Amino acid sequence: MTSAPDLGPPLGQQSGWLAGLAASRAGKAAIQLLRWGIPAALLLIIGRRLTELGWARIWTARPGAIGFYVLLVAQFFVQPFGDYFVYRNLWRDAPPMAVILKKRLMNTFMLDYSGEAFFYFWAQRNLALPPGMLVHGIKDSNLLSGGAGLVMVWILGLVLLATGGLHLPVLPGQRWLYVLVGVAPLILCAVLVLGHRKFTALSRRQIAATFGIHFARACIVLGIEFGLWQLSGALPTAVACLQFVALRLVITRLPLVPNKDLIFVGVGIAAAGLAKAAVTPVATVLVILAAADLVLAASVAGLTAMLDLRRKPA
Numbered sequence: 521m522t523s524a525p526d527l528g529p530p531l532g533q534q535s536g537w538l539a540g541l542a543a544s545r546a547g548k549a550a551i552q553l554l555r556w557g558i559p560a561a562l563l564l565i566i567g568r569r570l571t572e573l574g575w576a577r578i579w580t581a582r583p584g585a586i587g588f589y590v591l592l593v594a595q596f597f598v599q600p601f602g603d604y605f606v607y608r609n610l611w612r613d614a615p616p617m618a619v620i621l622k623k624r625l626m627n628t629f630m631l632d633y634s635g636e637a638f639f640y641f642w643a644q645r646n647l648a649l650p651p652g653m654l655v656h657g658i659k660d661s662n663l664l665s666g667g668a669g670l671v672m673v674w675i676l677g678l679v680l681l682a683t684g685g686l687h688l689p690v691l692p693g694q695r696w697l698y699v700l701v702g703v704a705p706l707i708l709c710a711v712l713v714l715g716h717r718k719f720t721a722l723s724r725r726q727i728a729a730t731f732g733i734h735f736a737r738a739c740i741v742l743g744i745e746f747g748l749w750q751l752s753g754a755l756p757t758a759v760a761c762l763q764f765v766a767l768r769l770v771i772t773r774l775p776l777v778p779n780k781d782l783i784f785v786g787v788g789i790a791a792a793g794l795a796k797a798a799v800t801p802v803a804t805v806l807v808i809l810a811a812a813d814l815v816l817a818a819s820v821a822g823l824t825a826m827l828d829l830r831r832k833p834a
Contacts, residue, residue, distance in 0.1 A: 581754075581804040588751040592808070595744045596816045600624050602737035603661075609729050610657045610722070613647055615639075625817050636662065660722050661730055668734035669773050672742065676766045685759040686766075742769065748809070754801035764802075767791060781810040 583589075600620045608614035619642055623635035636658055643654050680686035722730065742765055749761035771784050785806045792802035 577800050578804045578807065581801045582808065583752040583754075583805065585751040585753075588748060591744050591747050591751070592812045593816065595741065595748070596813065596820075598737055598741050598744065602733055606661050606730055606733050607657070609733070610661065610726055611643075611647060611649060611653075615643065615647075621820050625820065633662070657722070660727070661734075664727065664731045665734040666773070668731055668738050669769070671735065672738045673766070673769055673773060676742070676762065676769060680759070680762055680766060683759050683762070685763050749805065752801070752805045754805045755797055760797065764788065764791070781813055785810050 600617065600623075603620045603623070604614060604617055607620075619639070623639045626635035626638050627633070640654055640658055643649070643658075647654070649657075677686060745765045745768065746758075746761055749755055749764055750758065755761050755764065767788065768784050771780050771787065774780065785803075788806045789799060789803050792799045
């Protein structure tokens with residue numbers, strides 16, 4: 521990445537009206553509602569359902585395999601390490617892992633892409649790169665990450681179709697719709713490859729490497745999630761485990777939706793009932809998955825804050 525193409529005005533000019541909206545009283549109220557109101561409503565709904573199942577039964581149904589908890593911790597760090605290798609490839613001067621972890625934490629506790637905004641401003645202050653290169657590096661990495669995730673949805677859907685775990689109603693005259701949905705990830709990534717300098721500051725080699733890293737990360741995450749469900753013993757078959765892995769993958773692909781872990785808990789409990797699986801073990805695993813992400817995020821946030829304080833001069 522040596523020169524930036526002319527891809528429009530800087531980020532500040534593009535998003536000035538958004539900053540003004542966010543600074544207004546109505547904007548601040550809307551942000552607070554999204555940040556606290558929606559999670560509170562989800563917690564009330566999920567908490568009521570879990571209370572109906574019985575907290576004592578949920579505690580008893582917790583997984584006993586040590587490997588389950590090892591994978592639980594490993595899963596948290598897959599995304600930050602993937603981002604580390606992506607930006608080391610794009611910018612050569614790799615951001616510290618502590619910064620990448622902070623980006624991960626902000627995306628966990630706040631809205632999607634709030635971590636990317638923090639990451640941009642950190643890079644602008646600390647890396648000797650033109651602003652346009654920073655903007656398009658972060659933007660294109662997220663676009664390729666989304667494309668890799670959508671390709672994984674497609675692959676997992678084909679696996680479930682082949683194993684009988686997914687049934688799609690094919691209506692007359694609607695087959696083209698399935699084809700369009702199936703090739704959409706390829707279209708998104710092809711725009712960057714074919715349009716190249718008209719749309720991105722990345723070279724084709726960097727595009728391929730970035731996509732490959734994101735795709736490899738998606739494969740590792742799905743493998744870990746499949747292992748978690750297998751080791752938990754909450755689901756009766758491997759196909760059922762794949763179905764819940766696919767369900768979480770689809771939910772995480774929803775753009776600009778806050779608190780996806782809580783949404784997955786609610787949808788997963790409902791899915792367990794529809795699939796005629798034992799609801800209590802499934803609910804237990806769902807709660808552990810959501811709680812572990814928050815606990816690990818809070819722990820890492822506290823650790824990085826302590827390290828920052830130690831680095832500051834007295």
